[in-house]
Amino acid sequence: MIASIKQMTQSIRFEGGDLDKSLPYALQTDAIATLAGGIAHQFNNALVAIVGSIDLLQLDLSGNPEVDKYAKNMLSAVKRMTRITDQLLAYARRGNYQPVLVSLNDIVEMIHPEIAREMSVDIHLEKDLAKDLPQILADPAQLQMVVSALVENAKEAMEGPGYIRIATREDFLGAMPHIPGQSVGRCACIQVSDTGKGMSEEVKGRIFEPFFTTKLIGRGLSMAAVYGIVKNHDGSIIVDSTPGMGTTVRIYLPAAKAEIQQ
Numbered sequence: 001m002i003a004s005i006k007q008m009t010q011s012i013r014f015e016g017g018d019l020d021k022s023l024p025y026a027l028q029t030d031a032i033a034t035l036a037g038g039i040a041h042q043f044n045n046a047l048v049a050i051v052g053s054i055d056l057l058q059l060d061l062s063g064n065p066e067v068d069k070y071a072k073n074m075l076s077a078v079k080r081m082t083r084i085t086d087q088l089l090a091y092a093r094r095g096n097y098q099p100v101l102v103s104l105n106d107i108v109e110m111i112h113p114e115i116a117r118e119m120s121v122d123i124h125l126e127k128d129l130a131k132d133l134p135q136i137l138a139d140p141a142q143l144q145m146v147v148s149a150l151v152e153n154a155k156e157a158m159e160g161p162g163y164i165r166i167a168t169r170e171d172f173l174g175a176m177p178h179i180p181g182q183s184v185g186r187c188a189c190i191q192v193s194d195t196g197k198g199m200s201e202e203v204k205g206r207i208f209e210p211f212f213t214t215k216l217i218g219r220g221l222s223m224a225a226v227y228g229i230v231k232n233h234d235g236s237i238i239v240d241s242t243p244g245m246g247t248t249v250r251i252y253l254p255a256a257k258a259e260i261q262q
Contacts (some may be wrong), residue, residue: 047078054078097139097232101256104136104143104168104190105129111144112166115151122161125151130169134255136188142229149222150192150249153207157196157247165193173236173252187235187252194248199241207239 054071061067108127119125147166154164171189199207208227230237233253241247 043081047081051075051078097142099137099139099233101135102138102140102143103133104188104253105133107138107140107143107147108166108168108190110140111147115148119164120155120158123155123158124163126163126165128165128167130167132170133168134170134186134188136233136253137256138233138253142233146226146229146251147190147192149226150251153223153249154192154194154196154247157194157198159197162195162246164195165191167191167193170255171252186255188255189250189252191248191250193246195246198243198245198247199239200243204239204241208237 054074057067058071108129112127116125151164151166158164168188168190171187173185173187207223210221210224227237230251230253235251235253238250238252239247240250
């Protein structure tokens, strides 16, 4: 099933020669997202059956250390697959969203200890959080996934010592015709910058595609999930990158309306 997403992505990009020029990127990603969402639901149904069977196996053969060992391995694999389905659903802009009034600063503070623990000793993690940031209506768990994925992507771009910086600020976006579906108006912005190797224009244009990676082994879905989560929150993503100079990813999320914040 995962191969189907890869094949569909390749078909959209390469068949017909000039299809990319005639078919807006948003329509391409929507088509892939529909497939991804359907696959994720099928995965979830299968995983529920697997977990139930493992539980019954442990009950019927309780006290057997070999069964417990193998059951633990199977449950660990199920956990990994559950994370993949969560990412697929995020990319497809589905799943269980629980929006609440929250500040991006709180999101950063919640995820920062986990990020810091996993940071290499030669990479310096900085944060610069603006005061009086407008609240947004968002799912905290989903936004933590976004920040974690952006930092992980920044880490993979590092080729030695350097820094990764997480910053927040208030901003106001006017309409930009070349960015379809862009947030307009008062926004809260979070940006993740790194001093890594940067990206070419070709790579920059593909980083939110499912399973696209510049490495032989990559996560494949984390940045696609970022795209889906941000779009599901009516947000916008802007990527600035120069080869050899690093990358900055900015995410703009609309400020909650005044009557909601009161």
